[in-house]
Amino acid sequence: MNTRRDFLQKIGGSVLALHLAPLVAKADADRVFEPSYAGPVLRVAICGLGGYGTRVAEAMQACVKAKLVGVISGTPSKIKSWQSKYGIPEKNCYNYENFDNIKNNPDIDAVYVITPNALHHDQVLRVAKAGKHVICEKPMALNAKQGQEMVDACTKAKVKLLVGYRMHFEPKTLEIIRMRKAGELGKVRFFQGLCGFKTGDPGQWRLNKELAGGGSLMDIGIYAINGSRYMIGEEPIWVTAQETKTDPIKFKVGVDETIQFQLGFPSGATASCLSTYNMNNLDRFFLTGDDGFAELMPATGYGPIQGRTSKGELTNPHITHQTVQMEEMADVILKGKQPIIPVDGNEAVKDLKVIDAIYEATKSGKKTLISI
Ligand code: NAD
Helix, strand or coil, X not given: CCCHHHHHHHHCHHHHHHHHCCCCCHXXXXXXXXXXXXXXXXXXXXXXXXXXXXXXXXXXXXXXXXEEEEEECCCHHHHHHHHHHHXXXXXXXXXXXXXXXXXXXXXXXXEEECCCHHHHHHHHHHHHHCCCEEEECCCCCCCHHHHHHHHHHHHHHCCCEEECCHHHHCHHHHHHHHHHHCCCCCCEEEEEEEEXXXXXXXXXXXXXXXXXXXXXXXXHHHHHHHHHHHHHCCCCCEEEEEEECCCCCCCCCCCCCEEEEEEECCCCCEEEEEEECCCCCEEEEEEEECCCEEEECXXXXXXXXXXXXXXXXXXXXXXXXXXXXXXXXXXXXXXXXXXXXXXXXXXXXXXXXXXXXXXXXXXXXXXXXXXX
16 A cells, blocks of 8 residues: 555655755645644545545545545445445445435545546535535536536535646646746747547446546546646637547547647637547647747656656656645645645636537637637
8 A cells, every 4th residue: 555654665755855855845845744744634535436536545545634534435345345445434434325414424524526527517516515525526527517506506505626636736747837937938839738548448438428528528638728728827718629530439429539629828829739539648748938848748647747848857756646636635625725726616617618619619610719
């Protein structure tokens, strides 16, 4: 198991300090893995014990500010094995029918929804109604309308809604944003985001429009959309997009295989991106300005992320993305901390507006104006 102690032993305190020095102040490094942390702890139930839920649960074992205390699942055998693995008490276990009862459980602060995309909207509304904070996986919803309803429901219930944008806490990503904000890249002109992989099993929910809400764009292309916004540091005002499909049997109507899209920003900067379920070796961000460039490759995988800029190689350390994300989200929820790149529901609605516009542009073939 990847524990905090394992992590510290693996990298060694001095190495950690050395590598973090150029990017993260010492105080920040301490905050992530603070050995003597005695502050409030975010008590989390995970809803959906699949592939990514399992990864988050493992990563949370290294957290000091967030703790896995509950589960919501439709599979009793999974609940049993998670209970014994993570010491989860029976009273914190729910299924999809009865989890509204979580409102009566004072030992759970937040629910992390990690189910297929189409289920997020209803599950987040139910968690909000139960009066618990929500963390929801990306894409937060199937479209901007659903997303806005989720934001409104959480506002009404006075609970926080965050989205699992783990790259928003990734050190090399944050270093590039620091450089751009400090003017070290000069006037930013262009971003390229290439995101894709060859997807496998044709029977998986990701290739079912009803559960996925689309295809590669919902799943992996969203990283290029989100990345173009935080790398350029502006909101897009127009979109053009082109869809190509080489395998209409595997990628049925409404499930996009490959989409290339372009975004225009108020400053005149542009982005050119590729989202695909049918090409490998595509995980690259490139940002260029008048005075410098930055490249991440891989840019959004589980890491280590690698990158360089016109000033040289980026040497910031790899820290398990989901561990840092949950540590930081605990601070956002419990202490009102403002992350460098927002991770709230409004941020997700912005991405969903771009997704809506891209799908519209693939159909119309025209430039689609957007207002975010
Ligand atoms: P998965 O198929 O591995 O797990 C999905 C879980 O949902 C399973 O445990 C399944 O039993 C459960 N489930 C509940 N109702 C279901 C239904 N009606 N149909 C199918 N499954 C149902 O999927 P995953 O990879 O864990 O993805 C879950 C979510 O997490 C998705 O929204 C995905 O986009 C997101 N995700 C995010 C990242 C990231 O890096 N942030 C990575 C992977 C997945």
